[in-house]
Amino acid sequence: MKAVKIISILVILGILGFWTFIMTCTIKIPMGKGGVRINEYGIFGEKGIDDETFGPGWHRDFGPIDSWLIYDTTVQTLEMTKNPNFGDRAGVDDLKIQAKGGLTVSCDITLKYRIVPGAAHKMLKELGAGDKYKTTVRTQTENTCISILGQMTPEEFYKPKRRSEVTLQAKEELIENLGKHHIEVIDLLIRDVTFSDQLEDKILREKIATQEVLLNKFENLAELERGKVAEIEAQTRKKVAIIKQELNTEKITLQANTTAEIAKIEANAQLYATKKEAEADLIAAQAKAKGDLLIKTAEAEGEKLRNDAMKGVGGSTIVALEAARNINLSNITVSTIDVDFLNLNEMAERFGVLLKELEEKK
Secondary structure, three states: OHHHHHHHHHHHHHHHHHHHHHHHHEEEEOOOEEEEEEEOOOOOOOOEEOOOOEOOEEEEOOHHHEEEEEEEOOOEEEEEOOOOOOOOOOOOOOEEEEOOOOOEEEEEEEEEEEEOOOOHHHHHHHHOOOOHHHHHHHHHHHHHHHHHHOOOOHHHHHOHHHHHHHHHHHHHHHHHHHHOOOEEEEEEEEEEEEEOHHHHHHHHHHHHHHHHHHHHHHHHHHHHHHHHHHHHHHHHHHHHHHHHHHHHHHHHHHHHHHHHHHHHHHHHHHHHHHHHHHHHHHHHHHHHHHHHHHHHHHHHHHHHHHHHHHHOOOHHHHHHHHHHHOOOHHHOOOOOOOOOOOOHHHHHHHOOOOHHHHHHHO
16 A cells, blocks of 8 residues: 555656656747747757757756847838837838829838748847847838839829839849848738828829810810811711602602503503404494394385285275374264264275175185
8 A cells, every 4th residue: 555655656656757847848839920049058969049940849948058139021011101009010101102203202111021941040140139139120121112112203102003013023033132041022012102291282283284285185186086076977878868759759760650550451451441442342343233134134025025915905905004003093084974984884895995895805
């Protein structure tokens, strides 16, 4: 039982001792940081800065023998702005650039950079300890921007394309200059540009003059276009009149052709009707002539038969009867006592016809 207790106490003391050793003889470098160890006395190697940048984790730290410098290895920001509530320094911290012509332009500058991974120990040897590298970054950024952006005229700051070209040139120069100190440039931004009142007035006057020139140019173009429009309208009216005239002419031609065709059809119909009427009249005349011929023939035949009859025994009787029928009593005064006109035999006897003799002869 005592042995178990002793073993337990020894284990606990060992753990406490190991923990104490870890806490006092090591250093923990967190994520996003890089450490540079300095061998103060050269006991565990050459004296001075170790040729290594240590990443996150536990590393040796033997009190007075070793000293450490911890650097931010993430992307850092240098911001120079006129807004006193932002930026690396309190108060107005914008960059003043003297453009061509002597006028001053105020710019807000933002630089994104980081220490080259694994090169913090080299940067320490060249620039020194602490935040001296940040001072180098600011100084180099100011000098480069003033030099490169100062080549622009005040008017060019208004042109985004030109400003982007010059910003890219400044960025490339910063990449080269800060790269020598093991600092990597991520990007350079010119976020805001402010001009002096004098420059604003000058640019405003130039813009107004330019706009007036453009206005006059566009007014001339508009006048020219109005002339073109008027010419097009006149040509259009002319074409419309020609088309109307052509349509009217075509209409008249069609009407004339139609009238002629109708007249031709009517003439053909009249000719056909006349021809048919003539044929009908001919047929009627021929029929009438045949009828008249037949009538004449019948009458001649009847007259012949009559004459033949008159030559016979009954001819005198017929003559007497006809004479009796043709007597106009209104012109003769005769006594009905002596003459009975209703007695045909007597009348025939009076006209010299003897009916009895005729009957006997038969």
